[in-house]
Amino acid sequence: xxxxxxxxxxxxxxxxxxxxxxxxxxxxxxxxxxxxxxxxxxxxxxxxxxxxxxxxxxxxxxxxxxxxxxxxxxxxxxxxxxxxxxxxxxxxxxxxxxxxxxxxxxxxxxxxxxxxxxxxxxxxxxxxxxxxxxxxxxxxxxxxxxxxxxxxxxxxxxxxxxxxxxxxxxxxxxxxxxxxxxxxxxxxxxxxxxxxxxxxxxxxxxxxxxxxxxxxxxxxxxxxxxxxxxxxxxxxxxxxxxxxxxxxxxxxxxxxxxxxxxxxxxxxxxxxxxxxxxxxxxxxxxxxxxxxxxxxxxxxxxxxxxxxxxxxxxxxxxxxxxxxxxxxxxxxxxxxxx
Numbered sequence: 001x002x003x004x005x006x007x008x009x010x011x012x013x014x015x016x017x018x019x020x021x022x023x024x025x026x027x028x029x030x031x032x033x034x035x036x037x038x039x040x041x042x043x044x045x046x047x048x049x050x051x052x053x054x055x056x057x058x059x060x061x062x063x064x065x066x067x068x069x070x071x072x073x074x075x076x077x078x079x080x081x082x083x084x085x086x087x088x089x090x091x092x093x094x095x096x097x098x099x100x101x102x103x104x105x106x107x108x109x110x111x112x113x114x115x116x117x118x119x120x121x122x123x124x125x126x127x128x129x130x131x132x133x134x135x136x137x138x139x140x141x142x143x144x145x146x147x148x149x150x151x152x153x154x155x156x157x158x159x160x161x162x163x164x165x166x167x168x169x170x171x172x173x174x175x176x177x178x179x180x181x182x183x184x185x186x187x188x189x190x191x192x193x194x195x196x197x198x199x200x201x202x203x204x205x206x207x208x209x210x211x212x213x214x215x216x217x218x219x220x221x222x223x224x225x226x227x228x229x230x231x232x233x234x235x236x237x238x239x240x241x242x243x244x245x246x247x248x249x250x251x252x253x254x255x256x257x258x259x260x261x262x263x264x265x266x267x268x269x270x271x272x273x274x275x276x277x278x279x280x281x282x283x284x285x286x287x288x289x290x291x292x293x294x295x296x297x298x299x300x301x302x303x304x305x306x307x308x309x310x311x312x313x314x315x316x317x318x319x320x321x322x323x324x325x326x327x328x329x330x331x332x333x334x335x336x337x338x
Contacts, residue, residue: 002141003036005151006335007166007173007227011193012186013157015176016237016283018045019290019300020327021154022098026299027328029099033149036092038071038137039105040166041156047104050095052297059093059104069093070106074140079115083132087143097298101148109162116161124200126207128215135220137169159193168201172230172335175268176283178237179258191267198228231272232334233280234265235327274334281327284320289313300324 008021018041025035039046048056059069067073073089092101115133122130132139141151153170155163167173175190177183205221212218239254265278272278286300293300296307301321303309309317 001146002138003144003146003148003151004172004335005137005141005153005170006232006331007153007155007170008176009155009163009167009173009190010175010177010183010186011157011159011163011189012178012182015178015183016235017157017176018049018154019293020174020176020235020283021152022046022049023299023301023324024328024331025100025150025152026098026301027325028150028152028332030301034147035100035150035152036103036144036148037095037098037100037152037154038103038140039154040071040109040162041105041154042107042109043156044105044107046154047102049294049297050098050100050102051093051104052096055093067106067108070104072106072108072112074103075112075136078119078133078136079112083129085136085139085143087140090140090143095297097296097302100152113161116165120161120164120200120204123208124204126204126211128208128211128217128220131204131208131212131220132217134165135168137166138222141169159189164197167227168225170230171226172232172338173227174232174280174331175234176237177234177261179239179254179261181253181257184257184260184264187261187264187267191271194268194271198225201225226338227271229271229273230338231268231274231278232331232338233272233274233278234261234268235280235283236261237283238285273338280330280334281323283327284323286316286320289317289320 008017010017022037025037028035037046037050060066069091073091074085076089077084077086092103095102119130119133123134153166155166205223208221212220236258262279289300292308293303298307303317
């Protein structure tokens with residue numbers, strides 16, 4: 001049985017996507033689930049957060065050998081013009097503090113974008129090879145079988161071919177957001193983008209049907225695509241309040257955008273089976289705790305005095321963990337209901 005695959009996706013950056021994805025993976029691990037984080041962002045932020053400095057050096061210090069230790073190794077056949085994964089090259093690293101496995105990202109993933117764009121064009125024309133390259137993440141999930149309960153996919157802030165293939169290979173997705181104007185634009189862009197490529201996927205699946213049957217790949221393209229109704233909701237990154245005249249007051253512009261999010265998010269309802277509010281909760285602004293967690297390669301919940309926590313940070317940590325637990329429980333429950 002293939003694992004559940006959850007993508008953390010937004011075409012806007014700076015919304016805490018990587019922090020949320022990695023801490024969700026650790027939350028699952030804490031509850032006995034076997035989780036694999038798949039880093040599909042060429043900036044490799046998830047890999048850097050999850051792996052120790054020693055592991056990071058082991059993967060990337062030797063530039064000529066680095067690809068062989070990352071997701072690029074699994075993709076080498078496709079990059080060479082074939083249509084299948086090199087599963088023998090599959091290699092993961094263990095994150096000690098997060099208690100999850102990591103399929104490391106690589107900066108060369110940006111080159112893979114062009115290959116997937118070409119594959120998409122061929123898939124839409126009915127070519128089986130294009131279809132197989134397009135659904136590479138689904139093939140990886142099938143290969144992993146019951147080795148993992150959940151794959152957590154962290155992607156770059158874009159609407160490109162890699163992210164499209166990641167969502168095609170996912171059963172659900174979460175959209176972390178900030179309460180700002182460009183996040184509102186992002187919701188509109190995501191809706192339009194999804195509507196376009198899902199229509200193209202369905203047409204490509206129909207065009208490929210005869211060739212898929214003839215080549216024994218009839219089950220390659222699911223109908224319907226799981227992520228077609230896999231939107232489980234959005235989170236909102238807490239914004240910073242400021243002091244004025246001795247009173248803490250919200251920044252008016254941010255508050256206005258925060259109020260607009262639910263209505264703008266309604267456009268994504270057709271991609272969801274969630275009944276009711278699509279919001280999963282507010283991700284607290286954790287200030288200095290984020291760089292501390294990054295420096296120690298640790299989940300927020302596991303930070304300790306030995307890591308540098310001091311004074312009031314302990315009570316702050318408790319509040320942060322409580323808020324994150326509520327969000328992660330909501331994600332888990334909604335994913336399970338799909």
